[in-house]
Amino acid sequence: MDLTNQIVELLRKTATQLPEDITIGLQEAYQKETNSTGKEILNNILTNLEKAKSESKPICQDTGIPIFYIKRPKNITEEELTRDIIKATNIATEQVPLRPNAVDCISGENKGNVPIIHFKESNEPNKLMIKLILKGGGSENISGIYKLPNQKLNAHRNLQGVKKCIIDSIFQAQGKGCPPYIVGVAVGSCIEEVAHNSKQQLLRKIDDKNITPILEILEKKTLNELNKLNIGPLGLGGNSTCLGVKITSSISHPASYFVGISISCWALRKGTLKLSEEVKS
Amino acid sequence: MIRLTTPLKTEDIIKLNVGDKILISGTIFTARDKVHLFLLEKSEKEQNIRTKINNGIIYHCGPIIKNNQVISAGPTTSNRMSLYTPQLIEEHNIKAIIGKGGMSKEVKEALKGKAVYLSAVGGAGVLYANSMKVKSTYKKEFGMAEAIWEFEVKDFPVIVSIDAKGNSLYDKVYNKSKEVYEELIK
The missing domain is CATH 3.30.1330 (60s Ribosomal Protein L30; Chain: A;)
Structure with a gap:
């Protein structure tokens, strides 16, 4: 099984669209905000969200560190998933595009994007759950x-x-x-x-x-x-x-x-x- | 709404007040951590790049660029650059700095009579990218986020948050929040 394409799409969607709960939270904040500068900023934020979604571009130029939280069934190994995630992250960096955010701490060399992956084994057979946060700096x-x-x-x-x-x-x-x-x-x-x-x-x-x-x-x-x-x-x-x-x-x-x-x-x-x-x- | 076009004149800059909403058109240069160190280097080498930004506008931004198109280009946190900024204003005669989150009191002092700090909306990468075009790139070896990008911008929206008279919107917010904070952690 190769999950590369599905993970590329997960990365694309996550970088370019906010989940509904956060969007609604921002819309409610806009309604409730009484400070005129604050209200204008929230309006800009909401406009930016619409543009990012419709143009399929990253909401913020800092596309963050991709952090994956995975619940995997016993029949899919950590090795397989790690391989697909690394491949998908490299493709998404080119295609979405994501900003190359992985800088070697010693040499300063830019290595594209390097995901952080946390695994948990699930008791449910055949069910795989991949959660992702793109965490800004x-x-x-x-x-x-x-x-x-x-x-x-x-x-x-x-x-x-x-x-x-x-x-x-x-x-x-x-x-x-x-x-x-x-x-x-x-x-x-x-x-x-x-x-x-x-x-x-x-x-x-x-x-x-x-x-x-x-x-x-x-x-x-x-x-x-x-x-x-x-x-x-x-x-x-x-x-x-x-x-x-x-x-x-x-x-x-x-x-x-x-x-x-x-x-x-x-x-x-x-x-x-x-x-x-x-x-x- | 006040419209400003580069090159900025000091006489126009010192008239601005915190809270003023500005639309900038003309040329701006991105500069982040690495570029600040580069600009302040005392070296004859690449002096032509260092002098390019003289009298100009600095934008704290690490954009996403693809095929020379600006994809997403909002501001990065300015405070990391506070340490280098007074010297940068002094040596390069910088007229305006665009960023987010505010800067140190040393920067506020250095801006007096010379320059302003302008806030852009952090995270609104596409909103800004749509008003920007790539003119040139310098120091590409620093990587996409850290290079110097020379952008042509049209009606780039910002808010004056530290003016050239020593007023700061961030100080106002800080002082107000401090009163509440002290009550809350009593």
Whole structure:
């Protein structure tokens, strides 16, 4: 089975069209925005989305790092999928086109685009799920990890402390990462876990409900407070600072309590490719 | 709406106020991290490229170009270039900088009486690309996103966010958000 063409299309669609939940979030923000500059910026953003879709061009010139999250059945190997994804990424870089964003940290050589791939084995036979985020650099630069307790924020190891970390990260970021932002948060015991889980929270629909009621309340409350900061679209003022806050938590260690915060710009480019029957052949 | 055409005159620049909406027509040059270091190098070699941007407009942008057509070309985060910008304004007599997210207080000082910082909408890559044409490219070896692209633009829309009098829209937003922030994390 060769999935190259389907993955090229997934990359193309994700780079050139925003998913419906984010588009609706931006349209609602436009309706609600009271700051005239903020409203005009949101109008430009919406016009840009229409043009990008109709002309099939990347919404933003920073087409990001392609990050794949894969649930694979046992009959498809990681090797096969990795091969197809790398091939598809190279083709999409030429054809969509995506901006060549992979720069060797030591030599400075540009290597086109190099995807990051996370695998999970699924118990369901013959069902393959590929999720993709094209993660822009501007909002990645304002993402980070907090360690609680934090003296400066007077933040402790509780949900109030978590909320303070989120508010601090958006306040420090101001307009540098292209608000209105979508914020993914994970609480846990080690740094790679909270980094990974917080990024994956960005895959949730912005209008969904958290399965943990206390986190659902925290998400709503935090979003409401973030939108009081008046940072606004592109940091030029207004009440549309964030479109959504998504929080997950796991187990902490008696000595460690980390809060990972992954921030996306308004152009949260995420896509899904689901295959079932095809996988059998 | 104010229309400005390059070459920009200092007397026109210093009249601008934060919040003014501008349409720019003429020539602009992209410059990101690598190009800033290149422009500030003290070397006789490639001096002809360095002087091209003199008295001009810098655009913080790493575009997507295909077959010399501009596909997507919104602004990149300006603050990374803050460190180099006062010297760039001084040595190259830069008249305007287009970017997003604002710049440091040192840049705000360096702009006084000389130049303005203009905000474009981050992420609106296609909107801007449609008003841009490639004139020339320099330092292609830096790669597509990092090269110097000389663009011809028509009615390129921006907002004055740091003017030449020391006013900054970003400071205003920051100060207002700081009051709320201090209440929220009490």
